[in-house]
Structures are given as C-alpha cells and as structure tokens.
Amino acid sequence: MGILDGLLGNASEADIRGTEKDLQNILIANERVEQAYKVIRDLMVFTTKRLIIVDKQGVTGKKTDYHSIPYKTITHFSVETAGTFDLDAELNIWVSGSSAPISKEFRKDKSIYDVQKVLASYVLDKKS
Numbered sequence: 001m002g003i004l005d006g007l008l009g010n011a012s013e014a015d016i017r018g019t020e021k022d023l024q025n026i027l028i029a030n031e032r033v034e035q036a037y038k039v040i041r042d043l044m045v046f047t048t049k050r051l052i053i054v055d056k057q058g059v060t061g062k063k064t065d066y067h068s069i070p071y072k073t074i075t076h077f078s079v080e081t082a083g084t085f086d087l088d089a090e091l092n093i094w095v096s097g098s099s100a101p102i103s104k105e106f107r108k109d110k111s112i113y114d115v116q117k118v119l120a121s122y123v124l125d126k127k128s
Contacts (some may be wrong), residue, residue, distance in 0.1 A: 012037065015063045020033040023066075032048050034046050043105070052066060052068050053102065074096075077091065088105045088106065090103055091103070
C-alpha cells in the first residue's frame, strides 16, 4: 500500500524499526514493536506488551496522544464493514472499565481485516 492508501484511510504497514525509534520514549525495557499500521497520520502499534494507538492531533500533527492498552484489558472488539452507500469501515475496541469503545475508521477496503486479525492474535493469545 502506498501514500495514496494512507491518505484515503486505508491501513498500511509501518516500518517497525522507524516506529520503534519514534516510540523510544514510550516503550519500556524489553518491549519491542512487533507490528504497526498507519492510518492517515495515526498509528496502531502492536508491541510485546500492549497496543499503542498514536493519535496525531492538530493541523501540524505536532501534538500527539499516546493511548496504551494492555492486551489483557481488551474485553472485546468488533469490525463494522462498509455498506453500499457508507464508505467507512470501523474497528471498535472495548477496554475493561470503559463503556465506550475506542474507534478507528478505515475506508472501504480489506485492510481492516488485516488489523483485526493481528488484534485477535494478540488479545486471544494473551488471554488463553
């Protein structure tokens, strides 16, 4: 996937080494980035310990929100596919202690399934 996919809201795999370097102030000792997906300016980063959602804010994107979610706190998640007239698909993640899900929008493509499979493998492996 290329830059056009990122602009359209399609998830594209991000460079793991570059992502790890960007998150060096966030990661703890012995924590490694295993997979990362870029959606427009935001990132969904799967590490050995948690899911980190990096939300670039503002016009310049200099303000950044780092949302850390330990895998064991994810109670459930869902994929809402795009319809005929609805161009967006949505990934919802519920975390224990919160009634509202964390939502990320994707364009009508198959990348949402790739991200969902990675999320499922981390959440289900950590809980079994």
